[in-house]
Amino acid sequence: MLPFRAVIFDLDGTLADTLDDIADAVNHALACHALPLHSRDVYREIVGEGVTRLVERALPSDRQHLAESVREELGRYYVDHMLDRTEPYPEVPELLDRLTERGVPMAILSNKPETATRWMVDRLFGGWPFTAVAGGADGVPLKPDPAAVLAIARAIGVEPARCVYLGDTRTDMETAVAAGMLPAGAAWGFRDRDELLAYGARVILERPLDLLPILDGDT
Known part of the structure; x- marks a missing residue:
């Protein structure tokens, strides 16, 4: 396993x-x-x-x-x-293809408002089978509160300790730590490695496809 x-x-x-x-x-x-x-x-x-x-x-x-x-x-x-200049990062489509081929459950949790999150995901990533997509919604605390990400883990049916949370900011790392998930930092994102490590990243990925060995236990 x-x-x-x-x-x-x-x-x-x-x-x-x-x-x-x-x-x-x-x-x-x-x-x-x-x-x-x-x-x-x-x-x-x-x-x-x-x-x-x-x-x-x-x-x-x-x-x-x-x-x-x-x-x-x-x-x-x-x-x-919203999509004037926005596009997926290089290797992200290939990563999602590989995870889909493996049958790995995938979900998205953003602090972007719920409507905008779903609209963007539908247009950029609608071709992949995300189990859950969630953004900021009334009555649900934003990250780094772990409530929303724990609800997603329950919906997926995977215990938090067996989930990787991949993000690019302090907020994401704090979320993963609070939820008991593996905090994985995206070095291609908005913040630098020092911030990700300072707030709990256990692994730093230099490129999206670096996630695949993590799933095989190479942490």
């Missing part, structure tokens, strides 16, 4: 490079309010904890009262521009 029997993925920065479209959407919303814009590198550091936290971090400290209005404009823009 293989040591790990299921894989749960983060979405942004792990399966798909979404950073340009996120940056464009937030900057559009900021511009609509005559606020300073940010570079792609700034967004690389502030994404990952959900849209509310993203907007808080993007706003100047003396403009936090505009957060709700900025979030609303961001949402209106993003729904129409």
Whole structure:
């Protein structure tokens, strides 16, 4: 029996490079309010904890009262521009093919809002059999709270200790640790190796296909 029997993925920065479209959407919303814009590198550091936290971090400290209005404009823009420049990372389609061939259960858990998560996954990854796809939803705590990822493990029917959680941020590593899953860091994503290791990554993958030996017990 293989040591790990299921894989749960983060979405942004792990399966798909979404950073340009996120940056464009937030900057559009900021511009609509005559606020300073940010570079792609700034967004690389502030994404990952959900849209509310993203907007808080993007706003100047003396403009936090505009957060709700900025979030609303961001949402209106993003729904129409979500895939302008977003695409799967290299090797991700091949990895999903290989996992499907092996019969490995797969799921996705994102802090992106639920509707946007499902819409994006349907269009970019609809050809693969994900057992569960979940994003941020009312009444469900965001990562790093482990409640949602543990619910996915139950839905898959695999105990947490036999699941790999693959993500690219501190939030993802904290989620995996709290859930008792294997925290695997995606070095191709938004954050660097030092952050992933500092927050609990037990393995760092340099490329998506490096996941396959992990499933065979090579950790």
